Amino acid sequence: MLDVKAGDEQSFELLLRRYRTPLVNFLYRMVRDSAVAEDLAQEVFLRVYRARKDYAPSAKFTTWMFRIATNLALNSVRDNRYRQSEISMDQAVSVGDDERRSMEVRDLTPTVEQVLVARSRSEMILRAIDALPAKQRAAVLLHKYQELDYDEIARILECSDSALKSLLFRAYETLRIALAPLLNAEKVSSSAPRGV
Amino acid sequence: MRLGGYDAHMSNTKRFEKNCAGMEDKLVQYLDGRAKPAGRRAVEDHLAICSNCRSRAEDFRALFGALDDLPVISPSPWFDASLRARIAVVGGRPGFWGWIPSPRLAFAVAVLVAMSVWLASMPRIANNNSATTRVPAEAEFGMIRDLPVLENYEVISKFDALSELPAPPDDPVAGEMKNETSE
Numbered sequence: 271m272l273d274v275k276a277g278d279e280q281s282f283e284l285l286l287r288r289y290r291t292p293l294v295n296f297l298y299r300m301v302r303d304s305a306v307a308e309d310l311a312q313e314v315f316l317r318v319y320r321a322r323k324d325y326a327p328s329a330k331f332t333t334w335m336f337r338i339a340t341n342l343a344l345n346s347v348r349d350n351r352y353r354q355s356e357i358s359m360d361q362a363v364s365v366g367d368d369e370r371r372s373m374e375v376r377d378l379t380p381t382v383e384q385v386l387v388a389r390s391r392s393e394m395i396l397r398a399i400d401a402l403p404a405k406q407r408a409a410v411l412l413h414k415y416q417e418l419d420y421d422e423i424a425r426i427l428e429c430s431d432s433a434l435k436s437l438l439f440r441a442y443e444t445l446r447i448a449l450a451p452l453l454n455a456e457k458v459s460s461s462a463p464r465g466v
Numbered sequence: 467m468r469l470g471g472y473d474a475h476m477s478n479t480k481r482f483e484k485n486c487a488g489m490e491d492k493l494v495q496y497l498d499g500r501a502k503p504a505g506r507r508a509v510e511d512h513l514a515i516c517s518n519c520r521s522r523a524e525d526f527r528a529l530f531g532a533l534d535d536l537p538v539i540s541p542s543p544w545f546d547a548s549l550r551a552r553i554a555v556v557g558g559r560p561g562f563w564g565w566i567p568s569p570r571l572a573f574a575v576a577v578l579v580a581m582s583v584w585l586a587s588m589p590r591i592a593n594n595n596s597a598t599t600r601v602p603a604e605a606e607f608g609m610i611r612d613l614p615v616l617e618n619y620e621v622i623s624k625f626d627a628l629s630e631l632p633a634p635p636d637d638p639v640a641g642e643m644k645n646e647t648s649e
Contacts, residue, residue: 286546294541304539311541312549319553392537413498414533420500435491442494445533446525453528 300343337426398448406441
C-alpha cells in the first residue's frame with residue numbers, strides 16, 4: 271500500500287488482484303446479492319485509491335480495507351436498499367448463466383442429486399448467516415472466512431477484544447441452533463454403518 | 467467446616483456454571499487454534515468435567531466444518547474494467563482539498579496570510595524613519611504659521627491651505643485671521 275501511496279499503479283493492480291475475490295465474497299455474504307457485492311467492492315477499491323495519499327500505516331492494510339467494506343455493507347444492510355427479502359431455490363436456479371458458471375462448489379460431484387443437495391446445504395447455511403444481526407454476521411465472516419486476527423476484527427467493528435469474543439460466541443451459538451438439523455443429519459450419516 | 471451433601475452439590479454446580487460462563491470468551495478461540503497455552507489448558511480442563519460444554523464444543527467443530535463448505539464466488543470478468551472506468555471518472559477528479567498540493571504547503575500559506583493580516587491590523591509604531599519624516603512636517607507647519615500676514619484679502623480668502631490648518635486655541639495669529647474672515 272505504501273507503493274500505491276507513492277504513486278505506483280502496478281502495486282494497486284496487485285492489491286486489486288489479491289483482495290478482489292475475498293472482498294467480493296465477504297460483501298456477498300453480507301448483502302446476499304452478487305451485483306451489489308461487486309458494486310460495493312468497487313466502491314471499497316475506489317475509496318482506497320482516492321485515499322492512497324493520506325494512507326498512514328498505523329494499522330494493517332486489511333484492517334483498513336475491511337473496515338471500509340464492513341461500514342459500506344452495514345450501511346447497505348441498514349438501508350435495506352439491495353437486500354432481497356428471501357432467496358429461494360428457484361432464484362438460485364434462475365440466476366444468469368455467467369453467475370452460475372462463476373459459482374465454485376468445492377465438493378462438486380457428477381450427479382445432479384448431489385449438486386442439488388450441496389446447493390440446498392449452502393442455501394441453508396447462507397440463510398442462517400443472513401439471519402444473524404448485521405454486526406454478528408460481519409464478525410463471523412471476518413473471523414471464519416477472512417481469518418483476521420481478533421484485534422483486527424475488534425478494530426474493524428470498533429469494539430473491545432472481550433466484546434468481540436462474546437459477540438462471536440453468541441453468533442456461533444445462534445448458528446449452531448439454526449443449523450442443528452443439518453449438523454445432526456451429518457452426525458447420523460457419519461455414524462451410520464457403511465456398505466449396507 | 468464441612469459442607470453437607472446438598473450444599474456441596476450446589477457449590478459445585480455454581481462453580482461449574484461460573485466456569486461455563488467463562489467458556490464464552492474462550493471456547494471459540496480454543497477451537498480456532500488461536501488460544502494461548504494457559505487459555506487452552508483452562509478450556510481442556512473444563513471440557514474434561516463438563517459434558518454440556520463438551521457437547522457444545524463438538525457442535526461448534528461440526529459447525530465450523532459446515533461453514534467451510536460455502537461456495538466461493540468469483541468476481542465477474544468485467545469487474546476490473548468497470549472499476550478502472552469508475553476510477554477514471556471519479557478517482558482522477560480531485561475534490562476541494564485535492565487542489566491543495568500538500569498539507570504542509572497549505573499550512574505555510576495559511577500562516578503567511580494570517581501573519582500578513584495581523585501585521586496590517588497592528589497600529590503603526592513610530593520608528594526612526596517616521597521620526598525623520600515628522601521633523602520636516604513640523605518645520606513646514608512652523609513656516610506656514612510664521613508667514614507674514616498678507617494684506618490682499620482676495621488671496622487670503624482663497625488660500626485653501628490656511629483653512630485646512632488646525633487652529634490652536636491660544637494662537638493669536640489664527641484668532642485674528644478668523645476674526646477678519648468672519649467680518
